Amino acid sequence: MTGSEVPPIDLPDLDVSAIEAIEGVEPVRSVRTPIRLDYRYVPGRAAVTYLEAMAEKRILGQRDPDTGHVFVPPRGVNPASGRVLDEFVELPDRGHVGSFCITNVPIPGRDDLSLPYASCWIFLDGADIGFLGLVAGCDPDEVRLGMRVAAKWKPDDELTASAENIRWWEPTGEPDMPLDEIRGGRGA
Amino acid sequence: MTEGELWAPLTLEYPFTRTTGPVIGAFLTGLREGVLCGIRRPDGSVLVPPVEYDPETAEPLAEMVPVADTGEVVTWTWTSEARDHQPWDRPFAWAMVKLDGADTPLLHAVLVDDPSQMRTGMRVRARWRDEREGHVRDIEGFVPEPPS
Numbered sequence: 001m002t003g004s005e006v007p008p009i010d011l012p013d014l015d016v017s018a019i020e021a022i023e024g025v026e027p028v029r030s031v032r033t034p035i036r037l038d039y040r041y042v043p044g045r046a047a048v049t050y051l052e053a054m055a056e057k058r059i060l061g062q063r064d065p066d067t068g069h070v071f072v073p074p075r076g077v078n079p080a081s082g083r084v085l086d087e088f089v090e091l092p093d094r095g096h097v098g099s100f101c102i103t104n105v106p107i108p109g110r111d112d113l114s115l116p117y118a119s120c121w122i123f124l125d126g127a128d129i130g131f132l133g134l135v136a137g138c139d140p141d142e143v144r145l146g147m148r149v150a151a152k153w154k155p156d157d158e159l160t161a162s163a164e165n166i167r168w169w170e171p172t173g174e175p176d177m178p179l180d181e182i183r184g185g186r187g188a
Numbered sequence: 189m190t191e192g193e194l195w196a197p198l199t200l201e202y203p204f205t206r207t208t209g210p211v212i213g214a215f216l217t218g219l220r221e222g223v224l225c226g227i228r229r230p231d232g233s234v235l236v237p238p239v240e241y242d243p244e245t246a247e248p249l250a251e252m253v254p255v256a257d258t259g260e261v262v263t264w265t266w267t268s269e270a271r272d273h274q275p276w277d278r279p280f281a282w283a284m285v286k287l288d289g290a291d292t293p294l295l296h297a298v299l300v301d302d303p304s305q306m307r308t309g310m311r312v313r314a315r316w317r318d319e320r321e322g323h324v325r326d327i328e329g330f331v332p333e334p335p336s
Binding site: 012013014015016018019021022025026027028029030031032033034035036037038039040041042043048051052108109161 | 193194195196197198199200201202203204205206207208210211212213214216217218220221222223225248250251252253254272273322323
């Protein structure tokens with residue numbers, strides 16, 4: 001450490017001499033404290049419409065008629081104003097990378113992700129917010145802001161009402177989105 | 189649930205392993221070896237479970253002392269339906285148990301069949317597990333101690 005070193009704390013040695021049973025045995029140094037919460041997730045009307053369209057390889061968003069902003073995935077309301085939305089719009093399965101993170105540390109329970117992988121905030125063409133997706137089909141080092149990507153769908157006979165139908169996003173090879181046009185799509 | 193309603197299981201799980209430090213480590217080592225311990229404050233009172241620092245003066249504490257595995261229920265509440273992932277699969281009481289030799293109570297379960305068997309001030313004794321690993325669950329729970 002440099003600059004702001006924490007002064008050493010002068011701790012007395014722990015005296016366990018009164019407890020015969022723990023003298024000279026291997027001390028416990030760590031303890032497992034797992035936390036687990038089991039939910040039954042019911043998606044609600046907007047997300048159900050989105051998921052059912054996914055089974056047909058269509059991506060639906062919702063449009064706010066006041067502002068023109070398009071939100072994907074649809075949540076039933078404009079997150080900024082709280083206005084209830086009922087107009088669905090279909091979006092293309094391609095867009096650009098608005099931000100990304102390369103992960104080099106494994107997540108317990110996600111053995112399907114080989115390291116390193118690129119989690120990206122993807123802005124679909126015509127959407128005003130991004131959503132999270134895995135970018136594969138290129139070296140993680142090649143992932144960059146403005147990179148154009150398209151959905152890699154599961155085979156048709158494996159499609160279900162699930163966002164998992166999109167296995168990942170792949171580079172399209174189109175020219176990158178200019179940097180000054182990236183953030184926030186059309187200015188949401 | 190409506191017929192055909194779309195839903196999915198969603199499980200959040202954090203597989204934490206925490207390092208204990210010497211004081212909690214000694215307490216857990218004691219549990220593994222079948223001994224309950226606390227830590228003594230300068231005024232002679234004993235905190236169970238032990239803490240690293242005096243709760244009033246923040247002075248470091250260092251003198252571990254053994255306490256009994258018997259004590260008194262200070263307060264309690266009844267759990268009529270054990271939840272998943274609780275260590276008990278039947279109704280039980282959560283209780284603050286002040287062990288003999290301790291001045292503060294320890295949170296644990298009292299294993300009785302019915303809340304009518306619970307009362308504040310009742311005497312209880314720890315029921316130890318045969319296989320212990322250095323965890324508060326090394327005590328299966330407390331059971332009423334028959335009057336001697």
